[in-house]
Amino acid sequence: xxxxxxxxxxxxxxxxxxxxxxxxxxxxxxxxxxxxxxxxxxxxxxxxxxxxxxxxxxxxxxxxxxxxxxxxxxxxxxxxxxxxxxxxxxxxxxxxxxxxxxxxxxxxxxxxxxxxx
Amino acid sequence: xxxxxxxxxxxxxxxxxxxxxxxxxxxxxxxxxxxxxxxxxxxxxxxxxxxxxxxxxxxxxxxxxxxxxxxxxxxxxxxxxxxxxxxxxxxxxxxxxxxxxxxxxxxxxxx
Numbered sequence: 001x002x003x004x005x006x007x008x009x010x011x012x013x014x015x016x017x018x019x020x021x022x023x024x025x026x027x028x029x030x031x032x033x034x035x036x037x038x039x040x041x042x043x044x045x046x047x048x049x050x051x052x053x054x055x056x057x058x059x060x061x062x063x064x065x066x067x068x069x070x071x072x073x074x075x076x077x078x079x080x081x082x083x084x085x086x087x088x089x090x091x092x093x094x095x096x097x098x099x100x101x102x103x104x105x106x107x108x109x110x111x112x113x114x115x116x117x
Numbered sequence: 118x119x120x121x122x123x124x125x126x127x128x129x130x131x132x133x134x135x136x137x138x139x140x141x142x143x144x145x146x147x148x149x150x151x152x153x154x155x156x157x158x159x160x161x162x163x164x165x166x167x168x169x170x171x172x173x174x175x176x177x178x179x180x181x182x183x184x185x186x187x188x189x190x191x192x193x194x195x196x197x198x199x200x201x202x203x204x205x206x207x208x209x210x211x212x213x214x215x216x217x218x219x220x221x222x223x224x225x226x227x228x
Contacts, residue, residue, distance in 0.1 A: 004160075031214060040125065042206065042220035043161070050214050058215065090160050103149050103168070106208075106216065108160030 002026055006091050006109035013081040013116045021076040021112050023091030031094045032074040033058070033106070034066065036087040043090065049074055081116045088113050120144060121219035123207055129225045136197045138222045140190040140207030149210040150183055152192050154203045155221065161206055165192075197226045 007022045025032065033048040035058075045058030049068040063085060065077040074093075078085060092106040122141045130136050140150070148169050153161035167174040167183045167190070174181045180193040194201050204221040211217055 033216070035218070040220055042121070042123075043218035045215060045217060048214060056214075059217070092160075103166065103210070105151065105163035105166060106153075106161075108162070110160050111158075 004091055004093055004107050004109040006089075006112050008112060009110065010113050011115070013078070013114065015081060015083060015116060017081050019078050019081065021078075021089055021091075021114070023074045023076065023109060024072050025074075025091075025093040025107070026072065027093060027095070027107065028071060029093035029095040029107070030071070031096065031106075032068065033092045033094075034064070034074070034076045035090045035092065036060065036085075037090060037111075038087050046076065046089075078114075081114075083116045086114060086116045121207055121209060121217065123205075123219040124222045125220065127223040127225055129227065130197055132198060132226055132228050134197055136194040136201065136224055136226070138192040138205050138207075138224065140192065140219055142188050142207075142209055145209065145211055146185065147209040147211060150181075150190050151208040151210075151216070152179075152181055152190075153206040153208060153218075155206055156203050161218075164205075194224075197224075199226045199228050202226050 004025045034046040035043040047066040049055045089112045091109045094104045094106040097103050120143045151166045152164045155161045165181045178195045182191045204223045206221040207219040
């Protein structure tokens with residue numbers, strides 16, 4: 001099993017460009033999430049999904065879109081990149097032990113380091 | 118809004134000593150609290166989960182306590198080793214399938 005795979009690992013964008021960060025997991029997990037990590041601020045939840053076809057907003061959703069057409073994939077789209085979106089992005093997946101509960105560990109990808117100039 | 122506080126200053130300890138990291142939170146009563154380890158340039162890795170009705174959880178040299186009255190969790194590493202040097206993140210389940218994270222505390226263990 002590869003676990004959670006994120007691509008690309010590094011990306012430089014110009015302001016106003018759009019791009020998609022890819023995330024795939026091979027563990028058949030229901031839950032998937034996107035976080036961004038900035039110095040001194042920890043991980044902040046952008047969007048999450050509790051299953052195929054279901055997504056919802058986290059703490060900092062503005063400027064990002066997601067979709068979940070399959071259990072395995074959860075891409076994050078930057079619509080019009082801004083310097084404030086320079087960050088490290090992490091995708092995570094998990095599978096609840098109890099339905100609708102958060103009583104399980106999350107598995108994280110290696111991250112995508114994005115710079116917007 | 119929900120706030121999680123972890124010591125922003127790095128913790129420096131000598132090998133063999135016990136490291137104790139603190140996680141304080143406000144404005145919520147989480148059902149679960151987790152601790153993760155993060156090494157530079159890598160994603161967080163799960164260590165321990167503790168439930169609101171559990172006072173303490175252990176795994177090898179790791180121990181977590183959870184005081185829902187104080188709204189605090191303590192994370193202990195006994196007999197610390199240089200390989201334990203990393204950033205340790207506290208995470209709360211806040212319901213609605215959401216987990217939020219603290220900024221983490223960097224731990225340095227000197228040989």
